[in-house]
Amino acid sequence: MRLINSVDWQPVGVESLEPAADDVVRSTCSTLVVAGPGAGKTELLAQRACYLFQTGKCPSPKRILSISFKRDAAKNLGQRVAFRCPDSAHDFDSFTLDAFAKGTVDRFSAGLVDDWKPSSGYEVMLHNPRAKDLRPWLLNAGVTARRLQSLNDQDLELKFDHISHGIELPYDGAEVKAGQRRLGLRWWKEQLEKPAGTPSLTFPMINRLAAYLLRTNPKIKKALQETYAFVFLDEFQDTTAAQYALIQECFEGADSVLTAVGDGKQRIMLWAGARRDVFEIYSTDFEATRYDLVRNYRSAPALIEMQNIIAESLEAGAVQVTSGRDDLSGGTCEVLEFRTPETEAAYLADYIGFQIVSEGKSPRDFVIIVRQKANEMIVLLQAALDVKGIRLRDETLLQDLLVEPVAAFIVLVLRLGTRNRDVAAWADLVDQLELLMGSAAEREIEKVAQQLKQYVLNEVEKGQSLWHLLEGIVDVVGKAPFINTYSQYFSGDFLDFTITGLANALEGAATPGKSPRDQVNELCGEDIIPAMTVHRSKGLEFDTVIFLGLEDSSWWSFSDQPEEEKKSFFVAFSRAIERVYFTFSDVRDTRWGRRRQRQSQIGDLYTVLDRAGVAKRDLR
Numbered sequence: 007m008r009l010i011n012s013v014d015w016q017p018v019g020v021e022s023l024e025p026a027a028d029d030v031v032r033s034t035c036s037t038l039v040v041a042g043p044g045a046g047k048t049e050l051l052a053q054r055a056c057y058l059f060q061t062g063k064c065p066s067p068k069r070i071l072s073i074s075f076k077r078d079a080a081k082n083l084g085q086r087v088a089f090r091c092p093d094s095a096h097d098f099d100s101f102t103l104d105a106f107a108k109g110t111v112d113r114f115s116a117g118l119v120d121d122w123k124p125s126s127g128y129e130v131m132l133h134n135p136r137a138k139d140l141r142p143w144l145l146n147a148g149v150t151a152r153r154l155q156s157l158n159d160q161d162l163e164l165k166f167d168h169i170s171h172g173i174e175l176p177y178d179g180a181e182v183k184a185g186q187r188r189l190g191l192r193w194w195k196e197q198l199e200k201p202a203g204t205p206s207l208t209f210p211m212i213n214r215l216a217a218y219l220l221r222t223n224p225k226i227k228k229a230l231q232e233t234y235a236f237v238f239l240d241e242f243q244d245t246t247a248a249q250y251a252l253i254q255e256c257f258e259g260a261d262s263v264l265t266a267v268g269d270g271k272q273r274i275m276l277w278a279g280a281r282r283d284v285f286e287i288y289s290t291d292f293e294a295t296r297y298d299l300v301r302n303y304r305s306a307p308a309l310i311e312m313q314n315i316i317a318e319s320l321e322a323g324a325v326q327v328t329s330g331r332d333d334l335s336g337g338t339c340e341v342l343e344f345r346t347p348e349t350e351a352a353y354l355a356d357y358i359g360f361q362i363v364s365e366g367k368s369p370r371d372f373v374i375i376v377r378q379k380a381n382e383m384i385v386l387l388q389a390a391l392d393v394k395g396i397r398l399r400d401e402t403l404l405q406d407l408l409v410e411p412v413a414a415f416i417v418l419v420l421r422l423g424t425r426n427r428d429v430a431a432w433a434d435l436v437d438q439l440e441l442l443m444g445s446a447a448e449r450e451i452e453k454v455a456q457q458l459k460q461y462v463l464n465e466v467e468k469g470q471s472l473w474h475l476l477e478g479i480v481d482v483v484g485k486a487p488f489i490n491t492y493s494q495y496f497s498g499d500f501l502d503f504t505i506t507g508l509a510n511a512l513e514g515a516a517t518p519g520k521s522p523r524d525q526v527n528e529l530c531g532e533d534i535i536p537a538m539t540v541h542r543s544k545g546l547e548f549d550t551v552i553f554l555g556l557e558d559s560s561w562w563s564f565s566d567q568p569e570e571e572k573k574s575f576f577v578a579f580s581r582a583i584e585r586v587y588f589t590f591s592d593v594r595d596t597r598w599g600r601r602r603q604r605q606s607q608i609g610d611l612y613t614v615l616d617r618a619g620v621a622k623r624d625l626r
């Protein structure tokens with residue numbers, strides 16, 4: 007790769023960056039970028055990676071470590087970098103922090119003293135333990151029944167979260183109370199001794215374990231710091247205490263330069279332990295300079311004005327943002343009011359149908375967002391759209407599956423083997439193989455790509471079902487390259503788990519009479535409207551956002567945590583490029599049957615919409 011002089015370097019793939027973003031891209035010191043939705047925070051990180059690689063500021067074998075808080079965000083950033091500077095993509099490691107922590111523990115577990123070593127083949131516990139399981143455990147561990155009775159479930163779980171992963175290992179700090187130490191050590195001992203195949207460690211616990219491993223193994227820590235000259239932290243507002251402790255353990259005091267980007271107004275993970283003070287503490291610990299960005303490159307101007315008003319209601323004095331695009335005008339937001347969910351579904355299906363048939367929109371231009379339980383909320387709309395031949399599905403589970411590198415790889419091969427020509431899939435597959443096969447020559451890589459495609463063509467010709475081909479596809483390159491390239495597969499189980507999950511999803515897509523090509527399309531959801539919760543929609547963007555049910559029952563936790571709920575509302579609103587619709591139905595089906603709906607508990611949301619000039623349309 008020919009190096010570019012840093013003065014001559016220009017952003018890649020976008021016309022320009024706003025001045026503050028350009029400063030951050032070229033910065034030699036640690037920085038904190040605070041900016042609203044659509045400001046190009048993720049894009050800024052992709053540009054900085056290009057700058058560092060293309061100007062030789064991050065020469066091989068130095069690497070960039072990029073930490074995102076969601077798997078699809080990690081994949082998205084990795085792809086943006088691979089697209090812009092393919093020559094250096096192999097020096098860019100894009101992980102979620104949880105995957106990075108697990109990779110560290112799995113790879114270097116020999117560095118842990120025996121008392122703190124997880125059993126080989128340990129499994130991740132995907133949820134923190136619940137009060138109903140904790141009560142007997144705590145009683146058994148010597149906590150009095152009276153003390154337990156004095157705590158409601160929520161308080162008990164919060165206290166236990168602190169004991170199990172809120173304290174630095176090995177619980178020897180002077181500030182740790184004796185009771186916490188005793189319970190914490192007992193909990194860890196039992197979990198670490200759980201046999202392989204039994205979920206035993208939560209991700210916050212794995213974060214703590216990784217931090218402990220690095221603290222007690224200075225050589226490993228030094229090697230990590232020397233490898234990663236630059237570190238990116240995306241969606242930084244949602245960093246939890248255990249995650250921050252790991253980042254601090256890895257890089258505080260090192261020469262590595264950190265770039266953190268985030269938006270306090272989109273902090274919607276407080277329930278999962280996100281630290282409110284993470285911007286301030288990071289700025290102090292890493293002597294990071296703060297930059298605020300003032301453009302929005304996503305939404306139409308009228309939507310940006312509304313977002314400014316909502317932002318002000320979330321954060322007094324919030325930076326007022328202007329459009330960074332001159333190709334977009336207008337923008338619409340409305341609240342649509344219905345008598346029943348049936349009339350709501352019929353209206354929306356007509357609207358979407360018209361937009362697709364007459365206005366040239368595609369199903370992927372739309373998203374249906376709900377506060378929770380996407381699968382239940384969309385049933386009626388799904389049926390109304392079905393009649394028009396338009397598909398809508400809850401993408402909650404598939405989203406996680408399809409962003410997995412091994413799943414993405416298999417899907418590319420299946421695409422190539424089930425259609426005549428797919429230039430983009432071929433190029434993506436070659437890129438993937440380059441990553442997996444490391445130093446293999448270009449000719450060798452092309453040969454393997456051809457072999458993969460031919461394998462699927464032959465098997466499909468023989469009438470073999472697609473879901474039976476997945477192991478065969480992976481076997482062409484072998485599992486080892488996946489395990490060596492992607493840290494989440496180090497322990498092996500997760501690789502098999504992902505392949506099986508994909509096989510199940512493909513089997514589900516194989517309805518009678520559907521061609522292999524259509525089965526792959528179905529899996530990827532190419533012609534299907536996605537439905538998801540607000541949390542799942544973070545970081546994504548769509549032409550039209552339809553939020554179903556701006557009603558008290560969907561937002562039942564609003565009165566307990568109004569700040570976080572308002573931020574969720576802001577996240578949903580800000581996913582839209584051109585249009586946002588909120589719906590309200592006088593009645594809605596809940597788990598207690600059909601219930602009358604009100605807007606009283608979430609009155610604040612309606613007040614702010616009103617202030618932003620959002621009209622209500624009565625469609626009763």
Ligand SMILES: Nc1ncnc2c1ncn2[C@@H]1O[C@H](COP(=O)(O)OP(=O)(O)OP(=O)(O)O)[C@@H](O)[C@H]1O
Pocket residue numbers: 020021022023024041042043044045046047048049050269272303304330544545546547580
């Ligand atoms: N400098 C730029 N010029 C043109 N388009 C840009 C620029 N920066 C970002 N974009 C585009 O704007 C959109 C939003 O960018 P990005 O996803 O990076 O924003 P973000 O700040 O991370 O948003 P959010 O916090 O809402 O997830 C994307 O479509 C991106 O390609």
